Amino acid sequence: MDSELLLLGGSLVAVLLLVGMTWLLGFRQQARLDSPAEAAELVRLAPGGFEPVEVAMDLEGKAAIARDRDGRLLVLVPHGNRFVARPLPADCSPAYKDGKLQVSCEGHPVTLDLGAAAGDWTAADSAVN
Amino acid sequence: MPFDPVAYAIPVFVALIVGELLWVRASGQRQRYEWRDTGISLAFGLGSTVIGAITGGLTAGMLVWIHQQSPLSIGWAWWAWPLCFVLDDLAYYWFHRTAHRVRWFWASHVNHHSSQHYNLSTALRQSWTGFIALGFVFRWPLAAVGFEPGMILVCAGFNLIYQFWIHTEVVDRMPRWFEAVMNTPSHHRVHHAVNARYLDRNYAGTFIVWDKLFGTFTPEDNEDRIHYGIVRQLGSFNLLHAVFHEWIGIARDVWQAPWRHKFSYMWREPGWSHDGSRETSDMIRERWSRRENPEG
Ligand SMILES: [Zn+2]
Ligand SMILES: [Zn+2]
Numbered sequence: 001m002d003s004e005l006l007l008l009g010g011s012l013v014a015v016l017l018l019v020g021m022t023w024l025l026g027f028r029q030q031a032r033l034d035s036p037a038e039a040a041e042l043v044r045l046a047p048g049g050f051e052p053v054e055v056a057m058d059l060e061g062k063a064a065i066a067r068d069r070d071g072r073l074l075v076l077v078p079h080g081n082r083f084v085a086r087p088l089p090a091d092c093s094p095a096y097k098d099g100k101l102q103v104s105c106e107g108h109p110v111t112l113d114l115g116a117a118a119g120d121w122t123a124a125d126s127a128v129n
Numbered sequence: 130m131p132f133d134p135v136a137y138a139i140p141v142f143v144a145l146i147v148g149e150l151l152w153v154r155a156s157g158q159r160q161r162y163e164w165r166d167t168g169i170s171l172a173f174g175l176g177s178t179v180i181g182a183i184t185g186g187l188t189a190g191m192l193v194w195i196h197q198q199s200p201l202s203i204g205w206a207w208w209a210w211p212l213c214f215v216l217d218d219l220a221y222y223w224f225h226r227t228a229h230r231v232r233w234f235w236a237s238h239v240n241h242h243s244s245q246h247y248n249l250s251t252a253l254r255q256s257w258t259g260f261i262a263l264g265f266v267f268r269w270p271l272a273a274v275g276f277e278p279g280m281i282l283v284c285a286g287f288n289l290i291y292q293f294w295i296h297t298e299v300v301d302r303m304p305r306w307f308e309a310v311m312n313t314p315s316h317h318r319v320h321h322a323v324n325a326r327y328l329d330r331n332y333a334g335t336f337i338v339w340d341k342l343f344g345t346f347t348p349e350d351n352e353d354r355i356h357y358g359i360v361r362q363l364g365s366f367n368l369l370h371a372v373f374h375e376w377i378g379i380a381r382d383v384w385q386a387p388w389r390h391k392f393s394y395m396w397r398e399p400g401w402s403h404d405g406s407r408e409t410s411d412m413i414r415e416r417w418s419r420r421e422n423p424e425g
Binding site: 007008010014019022025028041042045049051077081084085 | 136139143147150154159160161162163164166167168171172175179182245246250323324354356358360361363364365366407408413416417420
């Protein structure tokens, strides 16, 4: 029993040291998209499939939003230094606020700075179907 | 259990993770690790050893009982060791294949796959609920044909240890003869990928030959950038959510489904639904190939 407790205690210390080392070495950067092409690739991996006809990337690559042929929207939200694709429910309408696009539904609030070339990603436009 | 090789391997695991961390940091690839992701993976590993210590006696006891009922007894002959290891690896292949194709088993095994990273810390991402998922039954045939329970468990331990080092992107390809016979980082990267054509491929533990034999082998293609994780990514660093999300999903589906479909939400493949509203990996692969070859 003692040797088992020693093993457990030692392992716990090792876990804390490894996590601390990972943090200290700087493995805690924000996720960043390199290009709209990368965003489109990630969008296509979304559960159920998503074929984007339009993709807009945050100026700094911190997030992206995509639309498919049926007007459905999907956002790429950062999770650690990776991205997670989340389709937006039909009743979720992003809105521009202070020049930035804000998505505040689906439990994954995300703000995208789309810059001057920003298309219209608000609900009125997405209802093309 | 008198001898547990995994306990002795832990310091080596730690040293190799430190080595990989320094290596990828020095080569500037700071996306290869994420400190919270590593924390979750290591917590999985630590927790699974604690649960293993609790359930290990029961698992071993069942093997002993089966061995006693069997008219066959191989004993501790030296040649039984390599034979036991190879057959245990075959049993692992079928366990692992079932773990991906039957949702009840997947609910536990998904723990190993839910990281979006692929590094040595991912290897320690071991399930907490394997006992509930009944994965241990796959080793019963070995005891039934006469292998010593102690030998089976030691072989299983060495199999687990072998699988540690293949969880890395640092190693590209091993020599050709090695890639042909053994499970390698390249083969196992395919197994952890969510790219449509890689889904549910390369179930091997130690020897990749089982996948080639049973038609589940797909080689890694350097053209296709691999994305790791599960089809519906967790998007959370909550440990308890990571441990139980699929069990909760099963409970919800069984509760909501019509009576004649309830059981199917436990034993059918992950992604199966009675109304076709979700996708299995076969459906994802088919959709993908339709997109790649619209003609066909
Ligand atoms: Zn697996
Ligand atoms: Zn693995």
